Amino acid sequence: YVWPSPYDFLEDAYTVSSGFADGGIVDGVNPCSFEPIGGRLAGRQAAAEWLRLAYHDSATYNIETGLGGLDASIGFETNRPQNIGRSMNDSLVFFAAFQSKTSSMADVMALGVILAIKNCGGPSIPFRAGRIDAESGGPETVPEPQQDLESHTSAFALQGFNVTEMIGLVACGHTIGGVHQVDFPLSVEGAITSSNPDGVVHFDSTFDSFDNRIATQWIDGTSVDPLAVGFNETTNSDARIFAADGNRTMQAFAQDPDFFSAQCGSLLERMLNTVPKTVQLSEVIEPLPVKPFELFASLASNGSLVLSGYVRIFGTSAAAAAASPANMPVTLNWKDRNGRTNASYSTSAVAVSQTSGSLWGSVHFFQVSAAIDASLGISSFVVDWAYDNSGTLTHSDNGGAGFPFQDVALHQPDKSCRGDDLTTTIYAVIRNDMGPVTDAYVEYTSNVNHVGSISVKQVTIRAPLAHVGNSTSLLYDTYNATFPTYPDGTQTDEGRITFDVVAVIGGETYVSLSNPEVFALC
Numbered sequence: 001y002v003w004p005s006p007y008d009f010l011e012d013a014y015t016v017s018s019g020f021a022d023g024g025i026v027d028g029v030n031p032c033s034f035e036p037i038g039g040r041l042a043g044r045q046a047a048a049e050w051l052r053l054a055y056h057d058s059a060t061y062n063i064e065t066g067l068g069g070l071d072a073s074i075g076f077e078t079n080r081p082q083n084i085g086r087s088m089n090d091s092l093v094f095f096a097a098f099q100s101k102t103s104s105m106a107d108v109m110a111l112g113v114i115l116a117i118k119n120c121g122g123p124s125i126p127f128r129a130g131r132i133d134a135e136s137g138g139p140e141t142v143p144e145p146q147q148d149l150e151s152h153t154s155a156f157a158l159q160g161f162n163v164t165e166m167i168g169l170v171a172c173g174h175t176i177g178g179v180h181q182v183d184f185p186l187s188v189e190g191a192i193t194s195s196n197p198d199g200v201v202h203f204d205s206t207f208d209s210f211d212n213r214i215a216t217q218w219i220d221g222t223s224v225d226p227l228a229v230g231f232n233e234t235t236n237s238d239a240r241i242f243a244a245d246g247n248r249t250m251q252a253f254a255q256d257p258d259f260f261s262a263q264c265g266s267l268l269e270r271m272l273n274t275v276p277k278t279v280q281l282s283e284v285i286e287p288l289p290v291k292p293f294e295l296f297a298s299l300a301s302n303g304s305l306v307l308s309g310y311v312r313i314f315g316t317s318a319a320a321a322a323a324s325p326a327n328m329p330v331t332l333n334w335k336d337r338n339g340r341t342n343a344s345y346s347t348s349a350v351a352v353s354q355t356s357g358s359l360w361g362s363v364h365f366f367q368v369s370a371a372i373d374a375s376l377g378i379s380s381f382v383v384d385w386a387y388d389n390s391g392t393l394t395h396s397d398n399g400g401a402g403f404p405f406q407d408v409a410l411h412q413p414d415k416s417c418r419g420d421d422l423t424t425t426i427y428a429v430i431r432n433d434m435g436p437v438t439d440a441y442v443e444y445t446s447n448v449n450h451v452g453s454i455s456v457k458q459v460t461i462r463a464p465l466a467h468v469g470n471s472t473s474l475l476y477d478t479y480n481a482t483f484p485t486y487p488d489g490t491q492t493d494e495g496r497i498t499f500d501v502v503a504v505i506g507g508e509t510y511v512s513l514s515n516p517e518v519f520a521l522c
């Protein structure tokens with residue numbers, strides 16, 4: 001895809017997993033053994049909890065009706081016996097922080113699982129976005145360990161998975177994590193200690209590695225899986241499932257770790273992409289090689305435009321990994337508002353001193369700060385860059401047309417502020433030399449409790465921008481809008497707040513997209 005896109009936030013979170021501009025999701029599952037709630041719950045494993053959560057959410061799918069699947073309906077289902085334990089709500093609370101106008105809970109869950117599995121040494125699962133959160137719970141179709149093989153086979157068939165695929169999915173799910181005595185006393189006993197307060201018994205000896213150990217131990221008779229060799233025959237559902245095809249699938253997994261990894265990759269991809277039939281998923285989202293990050297233009301006190309923010313460069317090559325950002329030439333060349341280029345429409349971006357990490361390659365950030373003559377303006381830019389000073393420059397033009405950039409409706413972040421009375425005031429400047437401004441407003445998206453679920457849902461309000469007067473430039477007028485930070489009173493601090501600044505002039509709409517929440521006090 002090309003920038004800007006509604007998927008930019010998810011792409012950022014997918015791509016950057018540590019350091020500067022850290023997306024923040026991987027921090028919840030790094031290392032793979034990491035306990036939830038910032039490492040405070042001994043014996044529990046966030047990565048495993050996320051994967052179980054996503055499975056239980058997707059398990060409401062019905063292939064005959066095309067309803068259910070990964071739609072965050074799990075938020076309304078956590079009080080069911082099938083979903084026993086604190087883990088599901090803990091995971092949902094973690095994910096809620098990443099919900100926004102452009103990232104549903106179901107998308108964040110899918111992304112979380114993909115990042116967690118990769119970080120645990122598992123396969124690279126392609127990520128698609130576009131899931132829509134359900135408004136209520138789904139049917140009670142999550143399999144339970146005391147059920148017989150026939151029930152499990154038909155439950156998986158209803159979700160669209162045959163017997164071989166059921167064996168695969170269960171083995172891929174049960175290669176990390178384990179069973180907790182506090183929640184499953186019929187399957188685990190004598191495991192609770194002071195350092196293991198929930199009494200977890202892992203499925204295999206490498207619970208913190210997404211590997212084929214679950215299969216090798218099952219095949220060579222050293223399995224420790226409480227749902228396979230547990231004291232209670234009735235709840236040994238893994239044993240019944242693993243042997244459902246005479247152990248053929250488990251044997252193949254045990255023999256070939258690459259086969260296991262590849263099968264898990266494609267089965268889990270299908271599981272995560274099991275969505276209600278009305279939902280259209282996006283194309284696969286992969287890191288863009290060059291992408292702006294938090295790049296915006298505003299009007300300075302001397303009347304010139306200032307372009308500020310960052311450019312991100314991502315690559316998977318050895319050169320990308322070896323590059324030292326301080327030695328990378330990165331130049332941003334823009335076109336003025338009439339589409340013209342000029343040698344002086346250029347600025348060097350400076351390497352950000354803090355490094356960044358990605359699970360998928362190497363990622364480097366460069367800071368942009370350029371004054372632009374307001375009368376000339378800007379309409380798009382390209383980035384010319386190389387991994388070292390002697391290298392030939394790569395010309396990145398965002399798929400051909402350059403990175404589009406409008407200079408008509410600009411948020412003024414240094415003026416916008418929050419009142420003590422929980423109001424937010426957004427300041428903007430809008431060009432005054434293009435004809436009458438027929439409409440101007442802020443579209444502000446915040447989060448309200450999703451009653452019945454611990455996740456949140458988004459509410460967007462439109463606040464008209466009122467004309468205030470002049471600005472520091474003869475070419476721009478100042479506008480502002482004041483509205484409640486939590487517009488309908490039931491807002492929560494969870495989830496991300498973003499807003500767009502919009503101006504309509506001569507039938508054209510100009511938007512300053514996805515500005516971050518305002519915290520400065522008035």
Ligand code: HEM
Pocket residue numbers: 045047048049051052055085087143144145146152169170172173174176177178179180181183184227237
């Ligand atoms: C017949 C099908 C299945 C049954 C009966 C079953 C049952 C269970 C049970 C009883 C637990 C223990 C939960 C706890 O103590 O917190 C568990 C854990 C887990 N399950 Fe399954 N499961 C099934 C299929 C799957 C599938 C298909 C996946 C994913 C693809 C999956 C992923 C997990 C994970 C990751 C854990 C570990 C959770 C943790 O350590 O907190 N399960 N499962």
